[in-house]
Amino acid sequence: MPKNTFFNLPKDKINKIIEVSIDEFAEYSYNNASINRIVEAADIAKGSFYQYFEDKKDLYKYIIEEAEKKKLSYLMDVVDKQYYSNYFKSLKELYLAEMKFAMNSPKLSIIILDLEKSNDNSLKREILGDTYNVNKVYEELLLKGIDNRDISDDIDIKLNTFLLGSLNISILEYYMYEVNLDFEQATKYIDNIVELFKNGIKDKKRLVRNVEDRFY
Amino acid sequence: MPKNTFFNLPKDKINKIIEVSIDEFAEYSYNNASINRIVEAADIAKGSFYQYFEDKKDLYKYIIEEAEKKKLSYLMDVVDKQYYSNYFKSLKELYLAEMKFAMNSPKLSIIILDLEKSNDNSLKREILGDTYNVNKVYEELLLKGIDNRDISDDIDIKLNTFLLGSLNISILEYYMYEVNLDFEQATKYIDNIVELFKNGIKDKKRLVRNVEDRFY
Amino acid sequence: MPKNTFFNLPKDKINKIIEVSIDEFAEYSYNNASINRIVEAADIAKGSFYQYFEDKKDLYKYIIEEAEKKKLSYLMDVVDKQYYSNYFKSLKELYLAEMKFAMNSPKLSIIILDLEKSNDNSLKREILGDTYNVNKVYEELLLKGIDNRDISDDIDIKLNTFLLGSLNISILEYYMYEVNLDFEQATKYIDNIVELFKNGIKDKKRLVRNVEDRFY
C-alpha cells in the first residue's frame, strides 16, 4: 500500500503520478518499468517517490489493485444486475463487459494481461494473491451452469475454467493488439466464441461419413 | 543472421554457444537475458560474440528460428505422414505433436511461448515476421476441414485460427507450468479440448426448458 | 546539545525518543544509524527532529553523554562509598562495576564501546572531548596506588592508564560478544586479569634456568 504521504498529496499530483505509472507499466512490463522514467515524467524528485511508496512493487501492486477493482466493477455490473437465465447468455455478457473495460481502459487492461501472462510466478502470487480473483467469477458461473443443466455435467471443471480464462485473455489480446474492432464487430466476435463453446464447430448438417469418424 | 564467422566455428563451439543461449533465453526472457552471462557460460570472449552476431537481437532471432524449425518439423511429421480422414482427428494429432515437442525440447518451447506472449509487438513482428509461421499449419487444416465438410462452413476462419493458436498456447502453458502431466494425462486432456471444439459443452441430454434458451 | 524544544517536551515523548535512539545507535553505529528510522520508530515528524536537535551528531552527542553519565555513576559508587585499602582490590571493584553497568544497560555499553573503537578520530575528539572522561577514574586510582606503594613507582603512568583502559574495553567486549558469562564467571575472569596486572604470568616456582633469562 502506498504511504499516507501519497494519499495526502493534492489530487492533481496523485493523478499525475498514477497516470504516468500506468503509462509506464503499460508500455514496459513490471520488470522493465523504470522508476527513473516515472519520476521524471511525473516531475517529482527521486526521493519523493520513496516517500510515497515503499518501493517499485508497492506502486505496481497499487496500480494492479486499482485496475482489478475497475475491471471487477464491470463484471459485477453484469453479475449483479442480471437475472440468471442461461449460462451462455451470461458468459456472453461477461465477455462483453470485459471488452468494454478494455475499450474504456486499454492501458489498465494491458497491465493486467501482462501480469497474467507473466512467467514470474512468485510475483503473480504476491500481487494477485491479495486481490479478489476475477477468475472466480467465471468459475462460479460455470458451476451455476452445471447446476442449471445448461452444461453437460461430465466436463472437467478445472480444465474448462482454465480454458475460459485463457480464451478470455486471448479475446482481449486479439481485440487490443491485432485488430481495431469497433463494438459491433466485437459483439459478433463474442457471439462466435460463445457459440463455439456451446455447440462446437462440427458440421452438424452432414451425416457421419465413415466409421473412423465415430471416434473423433 | 549470425555472421559467417559463427558458422565457420568448430561444431563444438557452435553447439556450446547455442546451448548456453537457449538456457539463458529460457530462464530469462529476451529483455532480461544477459550477453554477459552468455559469453561467460559459453566461455568465449566478449568481443568474439560481436564477431559472430550483430547484436543480442541477432542471436535471439537465430535461436527463435531454429526453435520454430524444430517445432515445425514435429507438426509436418503429422501433416505429411498422415492420410487426412477427419479434421478433429488431425487437430488432436497436431496438438499431440506440439506436446511431444514441448516434452522433448522444453526450453525451446518456453522460448517460443515467451515471445508469443510478449507485448513488444515490434519485436514480435521483427522476429516472427521472418519465420514460416506455425499458425499457417492450423489455418490450412481448418480450410481442409471446411472443404471436407467436417466443420460448419459458416464459422469465422480468421477468428477460429486465432482461437486454435491461443488454445494451443494455453495447453502448452498448462502443461509446462501448472501441472506435471505425464503423456497419458496429456492425451486425455487434449481429447477434452478437441471434444470441446467439436461439440461444445452444452448439455445435449436435456430438453429446452424455456423460450429464452432458444436464443442461446 | 538538544534544543530547549526537546527538553520542554512531555516526558513520555522525551523518553520514547531517547529509547528509540539508543536502539538505533546500538544496532547500527553512528555512521550507519538512520534518522529516517529513528523518527519513524519514535513516531515524530521528520521536521520535529530538527526542531529538537541540531542534527544527527547533536542527538548522538546527547546519547553518549547520558550513557557516560550513567556509566560514571556506577564507577563513582565504587570510588565514593569505599574505603581505599589496596589498589588491586579497588581495580577489581571498578572492573566489576563496569560489568554491572554492561549487564544492566547493554545497549548503552555497546554504544560507548562502539565510539571508543571508532577510527573517526575527529568524531571521537568532538564527542568525548566534552564528557568527563571515565579514564580519569583509572588514572586517579593508579596514582593513589603508587602513593600508597601498592604499585611500583617506576612504571609509566600514561602507558599503564592506557593499558588499563584497553583491557577494560577488551573485557567488556569479551563479555558482551564472545561468551555468555554469568556474573560468577565474570568475577573469576576479572580475578584473573587483576592477578595478571599484579604479578604477571611468569612462572615464579621455577629457578632461573639460564643466563639469558635474567634479561627478560
Add this chain to the structure above:
Amino acid sequence: MPKNTFFNLPKDKINKIIEVSIDEFAEYSYNNASINRIVEAADIAKGSFYQYFEDKKDLYKYIIEEAEKKKLSYLMDVVDKQYYSNYFKSLKELYLAEMKFAMNSPKLSIIILDLEKSNDNSLKREILGDTYNVNKVYEELLLKGIDNRDISDDIDIKLNTFLLGSLNISILEYYMYEVNLDFEQATKYIDNIVELFKNGIKDKKRLVRNVEDRFY
C-alpha cells in the same frame, strides 16, 4: 578473488587500484568505503571495476589478504629465524615485529585493525576465516612458554591468548593514533608491556602492610 582481468592489467594500473583502495579502506571502514570514490580516484570506469572484482567485498577481501600476508611475513621472520630461548623474549620480538609492520605499512595496519575491531561478526568470519590467523602465532608461543615453564601453568590459556591479542591491538592503536613514537620509544614501550606481563605492576619492594592485602 579478483578476476583474471585484474591481474592481467598493466602493473601500473594494478598498483594504482590497490593503492587507491588501501587509501579508501584505511580512511573509511569497509561499510563506508565507496566504490564510486575508488573508481574516480583510480581513474577507471565504474563498469571496469566490476570487470576486475566480483563486488566490493571481493576487493576488500583481497586487500585484507594481502595485508595479512605482509603482516604475517614480519611475524614469521621472528618465529623462523629465531632460536627460542624464553617466552618473554619472543613475545617482545613479536610485538616489535608488529610495530615495524605498522611503521612501514600504517594504512594496511589500520585496515586490519579496523576489521578486527568491527562488530560485524559475519563479515569478520567471512573475511578472516580464510586467512591464516595471526592470533595462532601468539597462541602457539604461549603454549611453548608453558611447556618451557617460562609461564605459570595455572593460567587460563584462552583468556590469556585473548588478552595478548587485545593488548597487541591496543599497542598498535596507541602507536598509530595517539602518539608519534619513534622506534626507540616504541621499544621502551614494549619493554614496559612485556614486563607487565611478566611480573605485574605490584610493588615488590615493600612488605605486606595489612591482612586484607593478602587477598589481593
Add this chain to the structure above:
DNA sequence: CATGAATGAGCATTCATTCAT
C-alpha cells in the same frame, strides 16, 4: 579472427537536511 579491457548510462533504493505551511 580472437581477445578482453573500456565505457558510461542505467538500475532501485537510502540518506540527512530544508522549509513552507
Add this chain to the structure above:
DNA sequence: CATGAATGAATGCTCATTCAT
C-alpha cells in the same frame, strides 16, 4: 511548535556494445 513534502546526491551494481591489439 508541529508537520511532512521536497530534495538531489549518494549507494553498489549490471548492461550491451566498442575497439585497439
